[in-house]
Amino acid sequence: MELQPQLESASLAPGQQTAFGVPALERHYTVSELAKLWFFSENTIRRLFSQEPGVIRLSRQRTRAKRGYTSIRIPERIAQRVHRRLQGVN
Numbered sequence: 001m002e003l004q005p006q007l008e009s010a011s012l013a014p015g016q017q018t019a020f021g022v023p024a025l026e027r028h029y030t031v032s033e034l035a036k037l038w039f040f041s042e043n044t045i046r047r048l049f050s051q052e053p054g055v056i057r058l059s060r061q062r063t064r065a066k067r068g069y070t071s072i073r074i075p076e077r078i079a080q081r082v083h084r085r086l087q088g089v090n
Helices: 031-038 042-049 076-087
Strands: 056-060 069-075
Touching: 031 042, 031 069, 042 069, 042 076, 069 076
Parallel strands: none
Antiparallel strands: 056 069
């Protein structure tokens, strides 16, 4: 008998289901990965997703010795939503 972890998906809204059933386990893209896939510059990808809800942002505050830095990860469902919007498909 093979044991598989049971993932709770009852609290997710319809349309937020992923292949794994949990949004946290879906594919997340870096800016450079999406830039290569979509043939855009990294700056264009950052601009497209800068104010997009659902994008994960990790920031480090600026100190005297180091500059501030923000890393972003873009969930696959958010990337698909933006792509549809850019195509003019609702």
